[in-house]
Amino acid sequence: MTFIKGMDISVQTEIEQLGAKYYNGGEEGDAVHILGDYNVNQIRLRLWNNPYDADNKPYGGGTNDLPTTIKLAQRAAERGMGFLLDLHYSDFWADPGTQVKPKAWQDLSGEALERAVYQYTFDTLKELERNGVLPGMVQIGNEITNGLLWSDGRFENGKAMIRLLAAGVEAVRDYNPAIRTVIHLDWGGDNALYRRWFDEAAAAELDFDIIGLSYYPFWHGTLEQLTDNMNDISSRYGKDVLIAETAFPFTIEQIESEVMIFTEEHAASVPYAIDAQGQSQFLLDLMNAIRSVENNRGIGFFYWEPTWLNIRQARWATEEGKKYLSNDGISANVWANLALFDFRGNALPALQAIRDF
Structure with a gap:
């Protein structure tokens, strides 16, 4: 299997509409094409x-509805890239601290909610294939460390959570058994967490293919802890492992008055310089760690x-989106120093490290 050198470019359509420009060696180009030039071979959406909202105003953060997803997947397919579909099963951001049911499912629970998950998953794949972009992998939920579709699918409600996940997996299997399914948690360096979570999934005989891990080295432990965890869980559960999310900064520079996610406090916790070379070295070390997983179980990563x-206008949420999440702090653009293009849109050396690996 080809080692996955992947990128999650879900915000791409929205940020281009806001005026984003990209350059490679001083020449302006299409961002997806530039990534392809650096041997990026998969995208995650x-x-x-x-x-x-009720007035049809977008929540922002990429406004990743199905038409947007289809168009981005088509652009990537034109460059020969594969496609991982990341189903949040929510109308907006889903992560360990937020797993809100879609508005249309608010009154559903039990078997009715399971049927909704199944039908939505199946219908989504059908529409993607109709548009020529059937994914090779599907994530059943996003960073579901604490479950999904709260409160029904919280981790503490073990059997209910497993039934919801099984409904999503079954829909993928029924539509096309060649599509590989991914179960994705955060805290990639926390082996105790992964054993606790996947022991429960294994006991319930949840049928899936790949364990996805988020690994941001300023949050999720050392690279050694990640490597040990990947080796343990791939062997313990007989699964391939995939770094479903990662990133590292190329600068500590602030953007005007914005509060950045990556801070000087984080900088003190990582063994890399916070510059373009440090970003490149982190990615090189990460790729080597993934490839070192025993029995070739480490299959790649998505940045x-x-x-x-x-x-400035490219934010986590619009005013409507902030109301949905009840968290004003997510409105700011605080990710730009973690990108693989500098503040002016120039491709950074880390892309060369990816290309040459």
Whole structure:
């Protein structure tokens, strides 16, 4: 199997509409084409059920509805890239701290909610294939460390959570058994967490193919802890492992008055310089760690939002989106120093490290 050198470019359509420009060696170009020039071979795209309010105003953060996802997947397919579909099963961001049911499913629970998950998953794949972009992998939920579709699918409600996940997996299997399914948690360096979670999934005989891990070295432990965890869980559960999200900064420079996710406090916690060379070295070390997983179980990585440039209007959420999440702090653009293009849109050396690996 070809080692996955992947990028999550879910924000791409929106940020281009806001004026983002990209350059490779001083020449302006299409961001997807530039990534292809650096041997990026897969993309990952999140999908939100209905990221609009009652007045049809978008929630922002990429506004990743199905038409947006299809168009981005088609652009990537033109460059010969594969496609991982990241189903959030929510109308907006889903992560360990937020797993909100879609508006249309608010009154559903039990078997009715399971049927909704199945039918939505199946219908989504059908529409993707109709448009020529059937994914090779599908994530059943996003960073579901604490479950999904709260409160029904919380991790503490073990059997209910497993039934919801099984409904999604079954829909993928029924539509096309060649599509590989991914179960994705955060905290990639926390082996105790992964054993606790996947022991429960194994006991329930949840049928899936790949364990996805988020690994941001300023949050999720050391690279050694990640490597040990990948080796343990791939052997313990007989699964391939995939770094579903990662990123590392190329600068500590602030953007005007924005509060950045990566801070000087984080800089003190990682064994790399916070510059373009440090970013390259981190990615090289990460790729070597993935490839070192025993029995060739480490299949690759996806870099999260490498094209999210320093454009003030490109925010995690619009005013409507902030209402959905009840968290004003997510409105800012705080990701630009973690991209693989600098603040002016120039391709960074880390892309060369990816190409040459």
